[in-house]
Amino acid sequence: MDSAKMCGFLATSCVLLLTLLGDPTEACSCAPSHPQTAYCNADVVIRCKFVGNGTRSGLSVQYEIKTTKVYKGSEAMQELRFLHTPAMASVCGYEHKENHQGEEYVIAGMLDNNLVRISACSFIQPWAQLTPEQRRGLSLDYSKGCSCQIVPCYSMPCSVDSNSQCLWTDGIVNQMWNGGSQDKSAACLPKSGNPGLCTWQSLKSEKSGFLRKARLRQ
Structure with a gap:
């Protein structure tokens, strides 16, 4: 096995060990991000309400939302109904608390094959607290x-x-x-x-x- 493949194998093994043996939150670390940086780096920035609990499908969780305003993105984002996030906290999956349903949030997400994806490191802030x-x-x-x-x-x-x-x-x-x-x-x-x-x-x-x-x- 050449050195490049060996490095890739070792890196993958470390991730698996962290996931299986360690605290699942330890593998997720978020760098500080100013709201402007979050806005500029995102493909989509919206204000929305979560209207349903997350639904898991494989390695992803889908949250149903109602978009109330689009700050960045195409007009089609006004009809955005779902946000997608990794299902595992170890890979920075976002978990929305049930007791915060109906509250407006500002969310910055990334487009991936026409899906808007978020993570625990995304800018996700209650509108009332801005x-x-x-x-x-x-x-x-x-x-x-x-x-x-x-x-x-x-x-x-x-x-x-x-x-x-x-x-x-x-x-x-x-x-x-x-x-x-x-x-x-x-x-x-x-x-x-x-x-x-x-x-x-x-x-x-x-x-x-x-x-x-x-x-x-x-």
Whole structure:
């Protein structure tokens, strides 16, 4: 057996051993992802309600949903009825809790043979828990920053490698990636007049008129 095949065999064996002998959650590890990164990397971003329990078929679980809004994707996504995820937690399968049925969620998924697939690492957040700035990002601003790159800072010192990158420090400053100021209220966007330079920009708006608020609630 050549070295390449041997490496592949050993890697597969390790995965099987983790699945069969270890804690099934240990094999799934998710890197931190800013909402903008999740939006830009996804094929589909929607707001929806789960209307049924998951149905298992082989190595996959299918969840029935009702789509209420499409933030990214074709018009056909408005009729999207099912989300698909791995059946096993060890390969990052997503499990939706029954007591959260009917609650609206924002979900970022990937297209695979006309199926929308999600995982435990996908952006799946209750709509009610998103800040007004995150809602604005989904509707207006995140799409403008997809040429930029958000780089998590895991330990100091840290730096960026290019002008198109923004350093994400919530994990250092707040000891948590989700819930920090950059996560909750900012986006990494091209600077006006210098599109090759990306900088953190606040999504907070001084405008608080009725029409503005109504638009962000949609």
